[in-house]
Amino acid sequence: MVSNYEMAYDETGYQPPMVLLHGYPFDRSMWRAQVDFLDSHGYRAVAPDLRGFGEVSDRLQFVADADSRETERQAEAYRTITNMEDMARDVASLMDRMKIDRAVICGLSMGGYVAFDFNHLFPARVHALVLAGTRAPADNEQERQARFKQVDQMLNAGMEGIAEATLPKLLSPRTLAEKPEVVAGVREMIVRANPQSAAAAQRGMAARRDYCGDLSDIHVPTLVIVGRDDPIRPVADSEFMHQRISNSRLEIMEGAAHLTNMEQPQAFNQALLSFLKEMALTGL
Numbered sequence: 001m002v003s004n005y006e007m008a009y010d011e012t013g014y015q016p017p018m019v020l021l022h023g024y025p026f027d028r029s030m031w032r033a034q035v036d037f038l039d040s041h042g043y044r045a046v047a048p049d050l051r052g053f054g055e056v057s058d059r060l061q062f063v064a065d066a067d068s069r070e071t072e073r074q075a076e077a078y079r080t081i082t083n084m085e086d087m088a089r090d091v092a093s094l095m096d097r098m099k100i101d102r103a104v105i106c107g108l109s110m111g112g113y114v115a116f117d118f119n120h121l122f123p124a125r126v127h128a129l130v131l132a133g134t135r136a137p138a139d140n141e142q143e144r145q146a147r148f149k150q151v152d153q154m155l156n157a158g159m160e161g162i163a164e165a166t167l168p169k170l171l172s173p174r175t176l177a178e179k180p181e182v183v184a185g186v187r188e189m190i191v192r193a194n195p196q197s198a199a200a201a202q203r204g205m206a207a208r209r210d211y212c213g214d215l216s217d218i219h220v221p222t223l224v225i226v227g228r229d230d231p232i233r234p235v236a237d238s239e240f241m242h243q244r245i246s247n248s249r250l251e252i253m254e255g256a257a258h259l260t261n262m263e264q265p266q267a268f269n270q271a272l273l274s275f276l277k278e279m280a281l282t283g284l
């Protein structure tokens with residue numbers, strides 16, 4: 001079953017399509033450098049806003065009605081959960097609308113969880129996978145509690161504090177020191193996220209499945225990417241996936257932490273391009 005959520009998206013290029021799924025609490029703008037690069041190399045790239053992020057469909061914009069009373073908004077926000085499967089079904093429905101049968105599914109962090117669920121629900125629609133800065137195990141209880149604490153914080157105080165607390169983990173010391181435009185871009189993306197939507201996704205991540213059992217069933221070509229300095233999803237998480245996915249390759253990006261594609265766009269893009277070219281050479 002696909003869904004009827006209407007996602008905003010950027011699209012360019014030709015075949016083979018690559019669908020780029022953003023992390024949390026970001027939006028499709030984080031893929032700008034990849035969409036432009038893939039387009040300039042003749043590839044079709046689709047970068048949607050996952051449910052509740054970026055441009056939100058009016059029809060399904062939950063808890064955003066300006067007239068609703070604050071207490072109702074808060075109560076609704078605490079009830080609402082966006083599961084990774086919901087997002088995966090949204091992606092399938094977008095692909096249906098765009099007449100894309102199969103695609104290379106590329107997800108960063110939360111986007112990686114969505115990619116796992118997409119692969120589980122719609123395996124025939126996955127041409128290949130790119131798993132960046134993500135991991136297979138579910139959260140432990142302590143990690144879940146930390147997410148619920150963040151939900152409280154964002155619903156009560158908005159996204160500013162979240163941006164300040166997470167920037168030093170999302171970006172490497174090198175990016176923080178040398179790339180002020182990247183730092184500013186990431187901060188803006190976090191601050192403009194809707195707190196209710198981000199809370200719903202945070203709760204969805206807390207409830208996500210353990211994907212470890214899926215790994216040995218993945219046989220499509222898979223590129224695993226991680227930043228050398230990622231404290232959120234360290235290199236060991238990617239090595240774990242690489243060791244268990246038979247047809248996988250691991251790329252470690254130097255000078256990057258969690259947001260590898262924004263911190264080291266050239267290295268990230270080259271890794272994507274070699275992966276796509278290699279698949280074409282082997283006839284996949």
Ligand code: MLT
Nearest residue numbers: 023024108109110111232
């Ligand atoms: C992300 O970047 O999408 C998040 O760090 C994922 C997570 O919190 O597990």
